[in-house]
Amino acid sequence: MKNLFFSALAAVILLASCQPTAPSFNLSGKLDGAADKVVVLSIYDKDGVNVKDTLTITEGVINYSTELSEPVFVMIGEAGTRNTLNFFAENVDYTLNGTLETIAEAEVTGGAVYNVYKSVSEADKEAREKNAELKKAYGEAGQAGDTTKQKAIYDEYQANQEAFEKVQAEVVEVNPASPAAAFIVFNMYRHRGIEEMKEGLAMLDASLATSTYYIALSEKIEKLEAVAVGQMAPDFTMNDTEGNPVSLSSFKGKYLLVDFWASWCGPCRRENPHVVELYTEFKDKGFDILGVSLDQKKDAWLKAIEDDKLTWSHVSDLKGWGNEAAKLYAVSGIPHTVLLDKEGKIIAKNLRGDELRAKVAELLN
Structure with missing residues (x-):
């Protein structure tokens, strides 16, 4: 009976050892200058660049393995820096040889992708x-x-x-x-x-x-x-500078400029004086502005509003490029403007300066 048990156990172990292992992304090689440094592997996907893992490098030797759900663009470098080695990775063996200081120039070998x-x-x-x-x-x-x-x-x-x-x-x-x-x-x-x-x-x-x-x-x-011209503008609600919720739909009945901007955006700040002039000229004729900030720091956002004398309504969720309204409107760069009619239909996008003024004047004069 005892021999029968051990025979069965041996068969189970043998069967398990014969099972194919899942393919993985294996990275080996040498990376000098990485002592006491945090070296991370980030993935660039549809949500942007996100850190996936930290690489353990002992005496310059890399021995890292992970399973990738699909072939992806990866970036390896010291945490918090833009000095990275960028390449396409899949679940096969890769080698990397170089120094952390000049990692972008490191020698890499990999698979077909x-x-x-x-x-x-x-x-x-x-x-x-x-x-x-x-x-x-x-x-x-x-x-x-x-x-x-x-x-x-x-x-x-x-x-x-x-x-x-x-x-x-x-x-x-x-x-x-x-x-x-x-x-x-x-x-x-x-x-x-x-x-x-x-x-x-x-x-x-x-x-x-x-x-x-x-x-x-x-x-x-x-x-x-x-959110193309001719579509009804999707509604959203976001807090204003005092923490009160403001909905886009609350502006119906006026021509509305939805202005996506941020305090750190140079082109936005240079455009602001023109927007101030536009608002001053047409605010009493059925025109309004809703500023949507892609800021993350509230103090910087409020200071920019005050410094640039932006006296219209402002909202932000302080998520930066993760701003929910910006994602809803597929904003990929700022300044970004969306002009709505009184019913909330999109009638123009990305107008600025004289072109924007001419359009608003055409609607209201």
Whole structure:
């Protein structure tokens, strides 16, 4: 009976040892200069960059493993810094060799998905270096008052950007079913118009429909279509500067400018004097403004309102780019304006300066 028990136990152990293990992302190699440093692995997905894990590095030796739910774009570097090594990861073996101080230049080997994205990564590095040179030259030409040279430098900058986009498009064309292609398309098209986003998705193989990046771009298209010109503005409620709830729908009966901005946004602050003039001119003619701040610090938000003399209604949930109204309206950059008619229908978007004044004057005069 005893022998029978041990035979059965041995069979169970043998069976368990024969079961295939789940594939994982395994990272090994050497990273000098990481002693006493917190090195993190972050993932860039539809919710932005989020820290996934902390890497344990002993005497410079990396021995890390995790299971990724799908191939994703990862960033490795010292916590709290922008000095990172960026690449595409999947559940296979990777190696990394370099120093923490210059981790962006570290040598990496990986799987098929890594290799698909590698050419884009190299082209991105070249484009950034070239753009840095052009930016410096543009500033020098400006100091010298040479507007002709500035125009030539700007044209060269545009050509450099177009060349980089061409590289990305070619990689997607050759590898339409690669998860890396979904990320490339997401990165290229996420700040563009609805039709261009749809064209980007059409470049990808149908097998990528479950990819995080394909889904993210699809969801953004849906959100943008819901807040397109001609649609009724989705209602939202958010607290004002005194903590009182204010609803967008409470402004019905007036033409309303919904102004997404923040105290830390230079272009927003430069635009504010024009918005003040607009409000002063039309506030008694059936026009109002609702400022929606993407601030995180209440004191900075309130000070900017006071300093810029913004006397209309203001709301914020102090979540920064996580602002719920900004997400509802698919805001990807500020300043961002949405103009509503008296019934709450969207009649114009992203008007500023003279163009905005002309539109409001047309409606109210």
